[in-house]
Each structure stands twice: as structure tokens, then as C-alpha cells.
Amino acid sequence: MEEHNWIKVILTPLSWIYGSVTGIRNLFYDQQIFHTEKPKQFTISIGNLTVGGTGKTPMTEYLVRLLSPVYKTAILSRGYGRKTRGFRLASHTSTAADIGDEPKQYFEKFGEQVFVAVCEKRVEGASQLSIVHPEIKLILLDDAFQHRAIGQDLKLLLNDYNRPFYQDMPFPAGRLRETRNGAKRADVVIVTKCPENISEVEKTKIASNIRRYSKLDVPVFFSFIRYAAPLGYSGMPVRLKNVKLVAGIANPETFVAHLREQTNVMEEIIFPDHHNYSPGDLEGLIKYLKNDTFVVTTEKDMVKLKPLVEEAGLTAQFAYVPIVVDFKTDATRFNEWILQHTR
DSSP: OHHHHHHHHHHHHHHHHHHHHHHHHHHHHHTTSSOOBOOSSEEEEEEESBSSOSSHHHHHHHHHHHHTTTSOEEEEEOOTTOSOOSOEEOOTTOOHHHHOHHHHHHHHHHTTTSEEEEOSSHHHHHHHHHHHOTTOOEEEEETOTTOTTBOOSEEEEEEETTSOGGGOOBTTTSSBSSOGGGGGGOSEEEEESOOTTOOHHHHHHHHHHHTTTSOTTOOEEEOEEEEOOOEETTSSBOOOSEEEEEEOSSOTHHHHHHHHHHSEEEEEEEOOTTOOOOHHHHHHHHTTOOTTEEEEEEHHHHHHHHHHHHHTTOGGGEEEEOEEEEOGGGHHHHHHHHHHHHO
């Protein structure tokens, strides 16, 4: 711990420099020195100040379920980790290498409800969507809070309960993409991954800490991660007992804790976030795997592993656990807020 603190002290001046650079960039956008272009469609950005997993993917999926029955909707992502460039519209032949793992997950789940597209330049992506599908009225911008070149009608800022931005500092001494004051751009703040037993007193304290950096009247909502019933890679429900846990996501701690609680975890294998699985990885996962044991992954890992698993004929021994966002007592208030502000 002491060594870690010394490293943080050494890196702090670099964080000041990084924070200053991002602050100047934001100032240039605020003063319209840098140009922001508003797309034809209504846009909602889902993002964070923190590097890594704050729950953007399940939050985007929540908004799809809420809004796609009302508006013709598209999800526009950068497509992190893909091996292509430029604008790509997801189709049944798209792979994670073509469009990225999260867009692939969106298409697998909502391909009949929404359009899924990727483009590193979101303005260009929105323009292309308006050409190929002019009926689209709403675009969900996945991980676009810092992508200020595109106009955003609603900006949703996610704050991980376990790693609050108001206790962090910019990279490299911390994990923030910009200074805490970036929260002032948010139209709403959602505290994600809250514990089941969070009290109203703690909620009030967290909201007060957030509003030290955001607009004073910004709504603050509290959400929870709920794990759905496990599914086999064939899409059918399965019962899990003995499992080999595999995850390649930014913060696997919650997933690991859930499986430890619900199953007998025989082995844990953690890969870096957005890991691209190879045949060699698959060979390592099934090595010494007993017949009564499932390899269990996150849903994001499943979309990349599934082609390899199917090709090897091993579908019966692989499963994943879907997750969904649950606002619990905040659900009605949050849904009404979003629907009101998209009208």
C-alpha cells in the first residue's frame, strides 16, 4: 500500500498536466472555438469520467428497452477493439472483429428492435445513419461523454458506487479521463452498481458529493446490477454447479463475487478488458475440464468466444450470465424523467 501511495505521489504532477490539457480542450468547446455539430436525430450519450467499466453497456440496453418501443432507435458506438475503420452498420454476418464486442452484443440482443452502427467519428456515423435509415429518430451514443464534436441532447453520466469520480483524479495517478469538473456537463447522474442495502442517508451523502462538481440541480439516480438466469451458449437455460470462471471485462469483481456466491468456482481466469480470444485461449479453457463443469463467462466475452466454441463443437460446456440494470424504487422516476426529456 505504501509503495502504491509513493507511485501516486510521483505521478500526480502528470495528472495535473493531463487534467489541464483536457480542461483547455473542454474550454475550447465551451467557447465554440472547437466546433460541435448537431445531428438530425435526437441524441443521448451514455458515458463516464472514469476509465473502465461503470456499467455503460447494461445502461444502454436499459434505454433500448425503454425507448425503442417509442422511437425508431439506433445505437452508435466507436467499436473499441475492432479491426476495421470507418462507418459500419451491424448485420447478421458482422463479427466482434468487424464492429467490436459491445456492438456485437447489442446486435445479438436487439438486432430486430434497433439499428447498431460503429464509427470512430460519431458525427460522420450519425450522418451516415440519416442517409441509410432516415426513419431513425433517436441515437444512443455509447461511451461518448468526452466525444464533444457531436452535439448531445441528453448527457447521462455514470458514476460507479465502488469508484466514485469525486474521490479520484485524472490519469495517470488516477483513473479519470478528465477532471471532476467535467460532471458539470451532465444532465443526469446515475450511480451504478449500488449494494442492495444502500440506505437513504448514504444516497443523500453521495448525491451531495456529486453536486460539488455537477450542476446543483442535476437529478441523481441509483441503480443496481441484477444477474439474470444463466444461459448456455446455445441460448437455453442451464443449471450451474461446478464452474470455471472466465472474464475479460474492465472490472470483473462483481461478476466473480456473484459466481462465488451462486456456484462452486473451481478456477478463475481473468483476461484484460476487450480481450480477443484465440483458438489457443479456447484450448487452455477446456484443458482438464471435467464433464460436470461449465466454462462460465460474461455476456461480452460470450459474443467473442461463441464462434470458436461452436466451431470446436463445445457449446454444451459453455454458459454465460446476462446482467440487467435495475433502478428499483427509482425506476418510475427515472423512466418518467427520460421519457419527458426525449419528447
